[in-house]
């Protein structure tokens with residue numbers, strides 16, 4: 001049976017373990033493709049403030065990262081809260097009408113479990129050395145030594161994996177079960193990781209299904225891909241050739 005494109009939800013899910021760079025990549029992708037961006041991390045952070053786990057100031061000062069373990073423990077004791085976060089994530093996916101990106105660790109597994117026909121599910125990985133480096137960049141004020149950061153990150157991975165297996169029988173440590181793309185970004189800069197993603201064969205193929213979901217703007221955009229000759233005419237300002245995957249601005253001629 002051929003599934004019609006319109007049966008799809010216009011959603012790209014991007015996730016990864018802590019400090020793998022998944023948030024940065026999701027934001028970058030959302031900006032490039034004009035996607036509505038949701039971060040499950042943001043939902044969790046506001047919840048932490050609400051529940052008194054930390055203050056807004058702590059988050060601003062990067063202290064939240066130090067509390068990862070506390071948060072995991074807190075959620076362990078309050079499984080209903082975890083389910084509430086996950087339910088909210090599922091609702092966002094189900095109700096997406098416009099092209100949307102959801103960044104969150106569990107989102108792709110939940111979407112798979114709920115059989116939600118999202119366009120693309122991406123999982124970002126990086127080795128622990130890189131994750132520690134990225135944690136440091138994200139939390140410049142941290143005074144924790146590297147081995148301590150690594151310990152916190154790995155402990156948190158373990159706690160979360162246990163938690164989700166208990167709650168949903170989801171194996172967080174087997175991302176290929178729930179994702180279309182598992183992208184290793186070890187040793188890569190943000191730019192290179194992004195480039196590796198948009199050049200991925202599966203990405204290029206699946207992203208074509210997203211174009212039809214862009215709302216009709218007043219402006220009609222016209223451009224030509226100089227790589228394959230594809231002529232674009234439509235309502236989104238996207239410069240990513242749906243035919244050959246070219247994203248090089250230099251090889252796109254604006255005809256608007």
Ligand SMILES: [Zn+2]
Nearest residue numbers: 225228241244
């Ligand atoms: Zn092209």
